Amino acid sequence: MKKVFQYLPAFLFCGFIFVMMGLWLVLPKTLYSPQEKRTLAEFPELNGNTLLNGDFQKKLDTYLSDHMPGRNFFVGVNAVYDLASGRNGSKGIYLGEDGYLFPKPAEGGENLLKNAAYIKEFADDSDIPVYMTVIPSSGYVNRDKLPWNHESYRDNEWIGAFCGQLGEKVHFVDVQETFVETAADTQLYYKTDHHWTSRGAFECYQALGKTMGYTPLAESAFEKETVSGFYGTSYAKAALWFLPPDDIELWHNRSQGKDAVKVNIKDGADSKSNNSYFFREQLENDDKYPVFLDGNHSLVRITNEDVPTGTLIVIKDSYAHTIVPFLSQHYHDIIMVDLRYYKKEVSALAAQEKADAILLLYSLDNLAADTNLSYLF
């Protein structure tokens, strides 16, 4: 018996490397990793050329690591190990209290001010009123749920500096305080995703009303439908697989007329339409957030026949998809533009649509990183 244990390390080691190799050869290969949202490497091209210049060897290594047996298991083990050895946030995501995952604070202070200058120039030239709000990050708002050791979230400083550069013509609505206050007893952000929840969007919708001149509907005007099993991007990055999923709430206006809503999506030559703000087929996927307005597209027109007039242009990132259904209760037409894909002049679009107002809506993290605001004009 002693002999067995004495040599066991050798057998464990050989067993492990041989079994791993065997599984690698035998297991079927998937081409897409839903966790990482990317296509995995394909088996590299093998010929004299690629072999001699080392190309095949390099790509084979990527191929092997992309398709390693039990990849998710091992990545999860590593995430738990990092956490246990003190490095919460080693993958860019902090694990906080109550299963909250927080992306680390964004970088890009200089870019933020550059973007402020673009927006100022755009608003100064615009005859249509320009409104703007910046959504603070989950880590800033839910500060009491952060782990004890974390980098500072300076949303307050950054948004302040950003506002200071915007000039008089941008009507800026600051939701930071409201968010910090309401976050104590409501869930404004998903736990497993960086986006805000329908509740978070609703709070922002309430706050925007005063400045934009509409009377927001009360919470009781909506019927909430809960969809469970949402694992967001923070979950995929953190790889802490034991965490429970989020619920997504779809808020339906109780008095909305049948077929009153029409969503038209234009993305280059492709187009599609839907008679709801919610694209239910997206609930089948791992990432369920695109249930709101079908995710990112260059141009989306949302028409609500229950509202007689009003045209609003929304220049935005993906956070807007949750709030636009609320705003749509006050505008006949909302035209949602994503500057990451829409490369024409926004001012021309606004004039052509005879827009009544323009709203810029970004999350702080995206705004700090975004380099597409030069496409405003």
Added chain:
Amino acid sequence: MVFSSFIFLFGFLPVVLALYYITPRRFRNLTLFVVDLVFYSWGEPMLVLLMMVSVLINYIAGILLGARRQKKSLSRFIFVTAIILNLGLLGFFKYVGFIGETLQFVLPFLNIPILEVSLPIGISFYTFQTMSYTIDVYRNAVKVQKNFIDFGTYVSLFPQLIAGPIVRYADVAEQLVHRRENLQQFTDGVKLFLIGLAKKVLLANQMGILWDSIRKSGEASGALGAWVGIIAYTFQIYFDFSGYSDMAIGLGKMFGFEFVKNFDYPYISKSITEFWRRWHISLGTWFREYVYIPLGGNRKGLGRQIINMSVVWFLTGLWHGASWNFILWGVYFGILLIIEKTFMLKVLKKLPAIFGHIYALIFIVLGWVLFYFEDMNEMGSFVARLFGADGWMMSSDVTPTVLAYVPLLVIALLVSTPLFTTIYHKIKWQPMQLMIDNVGCVLSLLLCTASLASSSYNPFLYFKF
């Protein structure tokens, strides 16, 4: 191919182990030689030819030297030619760009063209190995190896091919032909390999992340952060290199070879002299054996000894890389060693041991500053930062990162000392030892695989040389 990669662990190694052990004993060197060439050509498909040239030069030199042993002048001519060829190859592929740049800096009006030559992996290591053979044959210290396969196997043996240890031919001549693999040795090899793998993947890589992060934060790190950073680098380079050596020695055992120890807890040294007896032992041995002693060592008076030490340490620095900071690093240690030899060691002996430890560690850590920064301006500003030029405390942006690494820094500190090894050997109850062995192996395998799966951050520091 690096050891801590999937292609090595779960592709190359199982295939090679299987091939090796189904090969009849007398053809095993041939199997090894073939897989060595595959291993080398994995990263450098064309440069494997260069290594073959090096093997051929020294193989032929050995044969010729053996045949012409009686004729002194002829064998000296053969010997000198072989050494010039060896150093010529190393010089051209490693130093030609550096020499060009230096000449252009000193004599800019000459317009010397700078050749861009990419450094073949492991050339510094295998050139020193082949030279050890040729020198020892010339000195009649070893027998000529007439079997090309056996000689080729010695030079290109994949465990130590790309990052050492520098195995002298004399140390393995016997094993090349007469080794007997056995299960106990194999098991010991597995254990050592897994220790090395864990050092590399779980400690060195993580320390590297900390060092990179602190370095990039620049002035914000302050003196305190800068010290934490360079200490992290001190751990990174030790665990990277000694981990690689452990893996190499462990792999050697799996194929029946016993290589000499390359590291012996260098950071517990009480002097720089002691540090260099514990750090990269195979390189120190090589320089002592083939440069310092032939120059006369310490047998020709103190003046001559100081000159000899200067030569050795200039060359040691130069060996580490074709850049002035490495020469500076070598000279720095040369000066420290000369100071120790002349009086410092006597002083240290009279003081309590703790002074020796502190003194040695400070100079070792500062040495790594010279070693790391190839750009002299960056080096200057980092040294200034260490001594308070950018303030003493670190900013609140750097603190969370440093705090997150405190547990690993403590583990790294403990693993740098013989503490765990001593405890392990104090255990007299064998079942306990066996349990530690097995649990340790499983943990190392699991966590290293997990870490590799999760990260593409896997640069081997010692590839530069």
